[in-house]
Amino acid sequence: MTDIIVHELEDVLDRFVFEHPKPDAAALSAYVARYPQHADALVAFAATLAEQAAAAPEPPLTPEHEARLIDAALDQAARLRAQRRPAVAPSSLGQLAQHAGLSLAQMAEAVGVDGFVAAKLDKRLIRRESLPAAFLDRLADVLATSADAILGVLTGPPVASPRAAFVAIRSAALPSVETFADAIRASSLPDPAKARWLAEVE
Known part of the structure; x- marks a missing residue:
C-alpha cells in the first residue's frame, strides 16, 4: 500500500469515525x-x-445507582478539595478547550476551521511548525490563553486512535502527520475560508 493510498485511507477513516462515532449500516453503506x-x-x-463497543456494554443506570454515583462523586470532590491538589496542566488541545468551557467543535467554529481540523490538532497530526501566526493568535484569543501554551500541548508524538491502530495493522505504516495547509485543503471548509487560511501560509 503506497504512502498516498495510506494517507487517503486514513483521511476517509478519520472522517468516518468523526462523523459516526457509533456507525450503523446506513452510515457504512453511504461511505462505501x-x-x-x-x-x-x-x-x-x-x-x-462494533466489536470494541460490544466488548464492554454499559448496564442500564437505575435511579438508585445514579444517586449512589452522584454521592460518590460529591464525596470524591470534597476529598480532593481537602487535599488541595494542584490543578493538572492541560496536555491536549481538547483539554485547553474544556478549560475554556468549549468543546472541540465549538472551538473549531469560533476559530474558523472545521471539526476535522480541530480533531487532527488535538491528536497532534498537524505539524506545529506549519501553523501560521494568525491561526495561533486566533486560537489563543478563543481559548483565552497564550500561543506558547497552545504550542506546548501540540508538542509530542501523535496521539494513538482506533483508526491509527487499524491502519497501522493493515499497512505497517505510522500515523501520518501533515501540514496545516494540507489539513485545510482536506477539510470541509468552503473554498473562501480555505483560501483565507491558505493565504496565511504562503
Whole structure:
C-alpha cells in the first residue's frame, strides 16, 4: 500500500469515525458508496468499532445507582478539595478547550476551521511548525490563553486512535502527520475560508 493510498485511507477513516462515532449500516453503506476503492477497509473498520463497543456494554443506570454515583462523586470532590491538589496542566488541545468551557467543535467554529481540523490538532497530526501566526493568535484569543501554551500541548508524538491502530495493522505504516495547509485543503471548509487560511501560509 503506497504512502498516498495510506494517507487517503486514513483521511476517509478519520472522517468516518468523526462523523459516526457509533456507525450503523446506513452510515457504512453511504461511505462505501462514496469511497468504493476503500470498501473492504471501511467494512473491516466498522466491524472493529462494533466489536470494541460490544466488548464492554454499559448496564442500564437505575435511579438508585445514579444517586449512589452522584454521592460518590460529591464525596470524591470534597476529598480532593481537602487535599488541595494542584490543578493538572492541560496536555491536549481538547483539554485547553474544556478549560475554556468549549468543546472541540465549538472551538473549531469560533476559530474558523472545521471539526476535522480541530480533531487532527488535538491528536497532534498537524505539524506545529506549519501553523501560521494568525491561526495561533486566533486560537489563543478563543481559548483565552497564550500561543506558547497552545504550542506546548501540540508538542509530542501523535496521539494513538482506533483508526491509527487499524491502519497501522493493515499497512505497517505510522500515523501520518501533515501540514496545516494540507489539513485545510482536506477539510470541509468552503473554498473562501480555505483560501483565507491558505493565504496565511504562503
